[in-house]
Amino acid sequence: TQLLEQSPQFLSIQEGENLTVYCNSSSVFSSLQWYRQEPGEGPVLLVTVVTGGEVKKLKRLTFQFGDARKDSSLHITAAQPGDTGLYLCAGGWTNAGKSTFGDGTTLTVKP
Amino acid sequence: EAGVVQSPRYKIIEKKQPVAFWCNPISGHNTLYWYRQNLGQGPELLIRYENEEAVDDSQLPKDRFSAERLKGVDSTLKIQPAELGDSAVYLCASSLVVPGTGELFFGEGSRLTVL
Numbered sequence: 044t045q046l047l048e049q050s051p052q053f054l055s056i057q058e059g060e061n062l063t064v065y066c067n068s069s070s071v072f073s074s075l076q077w078y079r080q081e082p083g084e085g086p087v088l089l090v091t092v093v094t095g096g097e098v099k100k101l102k103r104l105t106f107q108f109g110d111a112r113k114d115s116s117l118h119i120t121a122a123q124p125g126d127t128g129l130y131l132c133a134g135g136w137t138n139a140g141k142s143t144f145g146d147g148t149t150l151t152v153k154p
Numbered sequence: 155e156a157g158v159v160q161s162p163r164y165k166i167i168e169k170k171q172p173v174a175f176w177c178n179p180i181s182g183h184n185t186l187y188w189y190r191q192n193l194g195q196g197p198e199l200l201i202r203y204e205n206e207e208a209v210d211d212s213q214l215p216k217d218r219f220s221a222e223r224l225k226g227v228d229s230t231l232k233i234q235p236a237e238l239g240d241s242a243v244y245l246c247a248s249s250l251v252v253p254g255t256g257e258l259f260f261g262e263g264s265r266l267t268v269l
Contacts, residue, residue, distance in 0.1 A: 047196075074256060085158070085245055085260025086197070131196050135256075141210065142258075144196030
């Protein structure tokens with residue numbers, strides 16, 4: 044059983060469209076990270092959120108941490124082909140010194 | 155600044171053969187992780203080191219997998235003997251912050267194919 048459920052698993056859209064992907068859990072996290080992974084590469088951190096309800100923006104990407112610190116969303120405005128990749132969320136527990144990854148959303152943005 | 159370096163990038167072996175992967179973390183990062191990533195899935199932790207001490211190896215299949223981090227810098231992950239189900243990408247990551255709180259820096263990974 045996956046502790047972090049990401050949805051959708053696959054998403055294919057046209058350039059210029061908006062999209063939202065989700066990361067859900069029944070566990071409460073100390074922090075949550077979003078990573079993007081391109082084929083043949085390791086994941087690269089996009090953002091860390093730590094406060095319930097927190098919203099962070101990174102250019103066209105908006106990240107939100109749920110009030111209860113159990114879930115998160117990533118919204119991309121006006122998607123570009125360069126946004127194509129696997130988007131992974133990872134929830135962390137400071138007191139346990141651990142984090143766990145979801146299985147990711149594979150995003151394809153067509154020109 | 156150099157990132158996390160892993161080698162080899164690709165390895166193809168026959169089942170029952172041994173294989174080893176090497177990782178050099180970012181300078182100054184005390185925490186080092188080995189993850190396994192199967193196709194279509196997220197990374198799964200195999201082992202975490204704090205300096206030279208393995209502090210979490212609960213998910214490491216100890217009958218065939220071993221790891222070491224001598225001198226608390228670079229690390230080696232070994233599989234002996236390899237099985238078909240070991241085919242995956244083996245990712246090394248390092249971090250400076252308290253584990254579970256923030257950024258992991260990943261290498262490009264070592265893709266293992268077991269025939």
